[in-house]
Amino acid sequence: MQPYDVIIIGAGPAGLTSALYSARSKLNTLYLENLGVGGQVAATDEIENYPGFSRGINGFDLSLQMEEQAQRFGAKPLLAKVLSLELADPYRIVKTTKGDFISKIIIIASGAAPKSLNCPGELAFRAHGVSYCATCDGPFYEDANIIVVGGGNSAVEEACYLTKFANKVSLVHRRDALRATKIIQERALTNSKLEFIWNTVIQEIRGETTVNKVILKNLQTDQFIEMPTDGIFIYVGNEPNTLFVKDLIELTQEGYIETDEFMRTSIPGIYAVGDVRHKLLRQVVTAVSDGAIAAYHGEKYIEEYFPEKRN
């Protein structure tokens, strides 16, 4: 089998930018995606802070543009789930549900996925009143009373979005203040359909065929309160998709991939970019920056370790 120069795992903004830079450098580039293009940004209805789009842009549309741009320079897509990575020096091997692929370098851009609450009832009522996607399921909650869990940007933005449909939205947060950025907080705090329940967690989700109430626990008083609701939307952060490399690459305690400023992991020839890596700020603008740096450094790596073999 002809080895690829670069294999990229994940087609969110970080992975697609690596694909664009690699392909544009005439490297033979394959990018793998398990669930269709986009990554987490695709779930964002409107991105307001990606420079160059002064009126905002839909996350999925932005991803499609990035994919088209990468493909324009010859990056090849494949829908497959990555099972594991292996070393066969000097090459790197990606084992997938569609077979094994050999490459000179690998760039991991597998991103992160929403965390669960892990409370009783969450799994049982999933898709029957428990949701993780407001833009998907919001229209099913016309005139309903809804709970949103979380205090970060996603929770607060989606709570605001849900007030378009719902009668009332109650934001349940375990602290006494929001973590969301100021502009998002201001919108939420002045929204008359939105109420805030501070210092509180979800103890249990209950219902019959669908959710009809939750048991809340106040963390300051340790009191339990029963609250009727028609649905609950959960936005309590993310966890990295790194299970397939946990025995190969150095991870942080939370499971993020450790990298240096060139996006190198603990294994030479394997890079990590975007939300999957340990970093300060997880945004589209930092993801694309990671993607470009890894592709650039990867090209130098290939020139050094595969001097005569460049395709």
Add this chain to the structure above:
Amino acid sequence: MLEGIIEITKENFNQEVLRSNLPVLVDFWGPRCIPCKRLMPIFEELAADYAGRVKFCKINTAENRSLTQQFNVMSIPTLHFYKAGTIRDTVRGLVSREELEERLKIILD
């Protein structure tokens, strides 16, 4: 709409889904639902690979409220796997091609 994938409304639901000779996979989706859009290339790939063995159908929940309510769909994407007019399995949320193929085995047996 890709060739081979049938758009379902309440007018053709009985004919295309309940009375189908082939097993049927029905995808409830919505125009604002991004996971639904991400599922589409996987759905299309399967529709091509299983052509003649499974019928692939889509229901736009935004335009078919009564069908959506009739099946109590509260979260999309939701996929119903039909054999001989009855639902044999359900998948909710964005899943991989491999998981869908596992479920397809149930209605192909």
